[in-house]
Amino acid sequence: MSAIPEEFIRKTAKLSEEVTRPFAHSKKIYVQGSRPDIRVGMREVEQSPTHTNATPEENPPIVIYDTSGPYTDPSAHIDLLQGLPALREHWILERNDTEQLAGPTSEFGRARHGDPKLAHLRFEHLRKPRRA
Structure with missing residues (x-):
C-alpha cells in the first residue's frame, strides 16, 4: 500500500504534461559535459530580426544555460513519484570524495523521517544523502 494519497497519484499525469511544455521560440539542446555520460542542458533561443533602413537583418539563435532540468524537454518522461x-x-562515485549516509543527520531531519504522521507526504523513492 502506498503512503501517497490516491488524489495525488491521479493528478500526476496532468501535472507532468504541464511541466514538460517547452518554452516558446526556443528548443532544448544538450552539450556533452566533461565525460560522455554527462549532458548539460542548454536552450537554443530564436532571435527576432534587426530592422534597419534597408531590409531586416536575421540574427542567429543564441545558446544559453538551461536550469529547468528535464522538465522542459518534450522527450523526457517525468514521474514525480519516482524522482529524477x-x-x-557514476561521476560522483568515481571521484571517491563522498560517503553515503544511512539517513538524515540533523535532529530536525531525523525527527521528520521517523514521524509516521508525515508518511503521506513522502515520495516513493528517496536517495540516501551523501557527505563530502
Whole structure:
C-alpha cells in the first residue's frame, strides 16, 4: 500500500504534461559535459530580426544555460513519484570524495523521517544523502 494519497497519484499525469511544455521560440539542446555520460542542458533561443533602413537583418539563435532540468524537454518522461534519474551518480562515485549516509543527520531531519504522521507526504523513492 502506498503512503501517497490516491488524489495525488491521479493528478500526476496532468501535472507532468504541464511541466514538460517547452518554452516558446526556443528548443532544448544538450552539450556533452566533461565525460560522455554527462549532458548539460542548454536552450537554443530564436532571435527576432534587426530592422534597419534597408531590409531586416536575421540574427542567429543564441545558446544559453538551461536550469529547468528535464522538465522542459518534450522527450523526457517525468514521474514525480519516482524522482529524477541520478545522472551524476557514476561521476560522483568515481571521484571517491563522498560517503553515503544511512539517513538524515540533523535532529530536525531525523525527527521528520521517523514521524509516521508525515508518511503521506513522502515520495516513493528517496536517495540516501551523501557527505563530502
